[in-house]
Amino acid sequence: MNMIEAINSAMDVMLGRDDKMVVMGEDVGFFGGVFRATAGLQKKHGKTRVFDTPINECGIIGVAVGMGAYGLRPVPEIQFADYIYPGLDQLVSEAARLRYRSAGDFICPMTVRTPFGGGIFGGQTHSQSPESIMTHICGVKTVIPSNPYDAKGLLIAAIEDNDPVVFLEPKRIYNGPFSGYYDRPVEPWSKHEASAVPEDYYCIELGKAATVRAGEALTILAYGTMVHVTKTIVEEMGVDAEIIDLRTLLPLDIDAIETSVKKTGRCLIIHEATRTSGFGAELAALVQERCFYHLEAPVERVTGFDTPYPHSLEWAYFPGPVRIATALTKILKD
């Protein structure tokens, strides 16, 4: 399965297991979603379980809060993460705080799925990476898979979770892992072992990182698309890096980070989102607090720039091979 098929399979399995689950969003019903993530689900599970909505993100998330309060388990789709902002008040002030403010009277077991990130010539309204905004909300979990196997297992865990989860899907790698070289052909997921996705139910616990590659020279923290870009550059440069795919940003697997950085003594953080107040800043602070006396070089960040995502200059914005190689050289020299 590619990543879209794995995400579709996760929803299919859960719609079959739990009659309280509903899938909703713009174009998700008859058409099956603009990225086809919900293809066939309405036909199989019925119109009241999988349905289209008005173009109204405030309504989509607000309605899902009410459905959750009734006892359903809604899985709303926001067509692009860039469009989540009109629904953000319902997410921040309502979904995220409902359990807390009602002392458990009401809960909001929703999973908001949304494609995010750039690299598809989507311009400034189809390319944003809002993950640090999500992790700054108290009461929301943030999950970012980097391959089909993880996407299915993590999405099932998110749907089963009784807290609101934002499930950010790196759309650049829906069809195959991305090397970071935009002018090279994309290798399909079928050539990758993570495409061996079981048809049936399985889940991957939220809050557990994965070690993509073991190494001794430095620790690289990445997630989503950047896991694959990072792996390509590390292999090309022949660096003995340990690459950790965080998989969930909140809850964060701090043990995996701490153990690795204490072992290697160096830490490079890579994300596509803009730099200032990005999630890399949080990671850098945590590493500094917990591993300072083990560090042999300053913690480095490779990120997108602090500009809106540019259309024609996309690949100059993107934290690609040159930026990563430069940072690797610097951190290993220090």
Next chain:
Amino acid sequence: MTETPGRPASNLPPLSLHIPEPRYRPGDTPDFGDIAIPAVDATPRPGEATKPDAMRDLCYGLVRVLDFDGQAKGPWDPKLTPDRLRAMLRYMMLVRAFDDRMFRAQRQGKTSFYMKSTGEEATSVASTMAIDRSDMCFPSYRQQGILIVRDYPLIQMMNQIYSNRGDHLLGRQLPIMYSAPEHGFFSISGNLATQYPQAVGWAMASASKGDNRIATVWCGEGSSAEGDFHSALTFATVYNAPVIFNVVNNQWAISSFSGFAGGERTTFAARAVGYGIAGLRVDGNDPLAVYAATQWAADRARTNNGPTLIEHFTYRAEGHSTSDDPSAYRAADEATAWPFGDPIARLAQHLETLGEWDGERQEALRKELDDLVKTTQKQSEKLGILGHGMHQPFETMFQDVFEEMPWHLKEQSKQMLAEQEAKFGPNWKPE
């Protein structure tokens, strides 16, 4: 002649920007003589299955039942029994007694904040009485009448207001932001109109499960300007959700008059027209009209005929909250000049005209309810008042952020407990 650089000269007058202004300010003598008050039998009562486009006039008229002599008349008369009318009067009077005492408690420094619903009691009490107990209410902050009608323990309301050790919300919410799922009362948010799409989602869920429960939701006319309001109406009409939208038009959103929500141009009930849903405009100070309109909308929703928007045309007789001073922005005697009177007085008068009530019984009931509230208040205050001691264990601060506490919250909780231990010693217990 006006000239704009780069454009030819024009003989049009310059454009002007309209900033709405209420008709009366402090020092003015209010005169509401121009408010159209249709006769009690002037507004027809359509069948519950009537299509919205056949009943547009109801969005601009006024559903009335009680005339100003206390007689119930016309097609909307719900014909309630005297016992039911007395129950309604009792609930409204209990809301008022509760409000008065809690307002005073705030002035005595026993809590931080309170919001009265004086003059608007019918909009929550009568409408809640017209729906089933199993229906779900999504209130705004001035619908304490819902809890009163559903016999939620007064002491629990007070415990919440005092954030004391009996507060089941653990002191996390502002006073009056109750939550009572077993009484069909959704947790109140401080962000306005956010409950609107949530109520629609609840109603959609009920419909999709083949349940027979409906949702009702309230907001003020001011917050009908929020995007959430319009999102909710869009979803409700698209999915024909079994929901009743209440807009309590009490004329004032803190110090902004209803003109700032669009009320100068049209009625709030007329919002329904644009969405193709049923709309009713009701005398909100007429408890029987509120009851009848709600019952009509509930029957409509329950028979798959879809949502209804009800504008309750009423007046906020008191300040917005204990933090507000209405004498600074509105004419002093607006409330008394309001032509629709007081809902409690009007219902009592009606019962009297039926020969089912008198001044003596009214006074006895008022005293009984005052005593009930006073006694309950004493019991609640034994559990603590805000600012006098700390009533919840410190660690409750970190509970319920998530179902299970992640490591970072455990670490922060430990840090906070160490700070408190340094301050209060290891044997501190909540008071």
